[in-house]
Amino acid sequence: MLDIRGLAKSFTLHTQGGARIRALAGFDLQVTSGECVALTGPSGAGKSSVLRCVTGNYLAEAGSIRVRLGADWVEVIGAPARRLLELRRTTIGHVSQFLRVIPRVPTLDLVAEPAVAAGATRAEAEQRARRLLARLNLPERLWNLAPATFSGGEQQRVNIARAFAHPYPLLLLDEPTASLDAENRQAVIDLIDDVRRNGAAVLGIFHDREARAALATRHVSLAEGRAAA
């Protein structure tokens, strides 16, 4: 599903005297359907940068990132914006560390939206959204409210629900279990594991040892922007 070769990424901070920060160099990784790869490594090793380069949120500097789209492989690096948006709409589910709340949009609509964008009918999308929110223990009285006023853990679960709103074949998860209590963490772990068993390719960053042990079928450790032995 995902084939990364020789990925390099650095940041040039023009507002700070042109300082250069290297995040990734010569990073390789392949993730196939039905596996869950856990990226590990110290803070600043480049884990989040890998995920962000795959979605096109960060502009990779060299190498190749290919994602399978139906029968084709799409090269992410250098792809036009429309192509990246299409990949996100149809293929890549993504949990970022924080939910960017859209003011005034009720939770149920927020969670249904990605499925509608991927081609589901309104009714299908809403039904799926309800099932997901129930499964993630989000109290039903919150479903018609915008998440702006929700607790950190509640927002996080809305965020996760959005990434599972459509059966994306590739999931990128940046600390999906952060800020959740034990019960909700288990609900999220079960959800991710089900989806993987049903054939999704999962690439995740799990700081929580328990989640990692329960989910990962393979570990890839990053050190200074490269896959460490």
Next chain:
Amino acid sequence: MSVAERTGPQPLLRVRGMSKRYGRRIGCADVDFDLYPGEVIGVVGESGSGKTTLLNCLSAQLEPSAGSLVYDTRERGPVAVFDLSEAERRRLLRTDWGLVRQNPREGLRMSVSAGANVGERLMAVGARNYGQIRGTAEHWLAQLEIAADRIDDRPGTFSGGMQQRLQIARNLVTRPRLVFMDEPTGGLDVSVQARLLDLLRRLVGDLDLACVLVTHDLGVVRLLAHRLLVMQQGHVVEQGLTDQVLDDPQHPYTQMLVSSILPV
């Protein structure tokens, strides 16, 4: 299915080398981009960077000094906009395009009622049945959350936020395919802005509108725009996917712009 697959890979608007000089001063220079059906492109940059100049050239309000503008019409396919006659261009603006100005008083007729402001655009495209025109006007006022009992009031009796929503209703009533907006949320207080943004977001999605959205508010583009153009001194210095430009800006000017505001 992608936007391109649904509608063919043809851009709705093709902009090449768009330049406008005011004497020796540069308004905008060498702007190139394609806009596809259903796509929202944001134009950001500091005051005086050329955003309004560019928008006015794109919407044929202003004759550019150089460059080409090709629009894919419903009937005839791609046409060079500045080769059209004045009358044909006006017709395009009344039917296929919408133009939302920063100051709603410039985009509205202040001497006639809210309903007439909306109905007038319908009549300009040939509607004649009074009952139908009024019905459609009511529908669009409701879409923009303007109470039905205000339909006979003049826009001068409306708040700034209501005037802006009325201006948008007036533009959308002919079901345009392309809308140009210059600071649509400028001059409104924050809660009114949030409500308007929300409405715009929904409408753009439901109507599959393509949109060129000029603003200096990065929060607005984060929410509405698929793609972003960053302008400095008349030039586009960076363009790309909105979240990429905001989260991983490449050009020194964009980095300055992004870092000089609170996180969005």
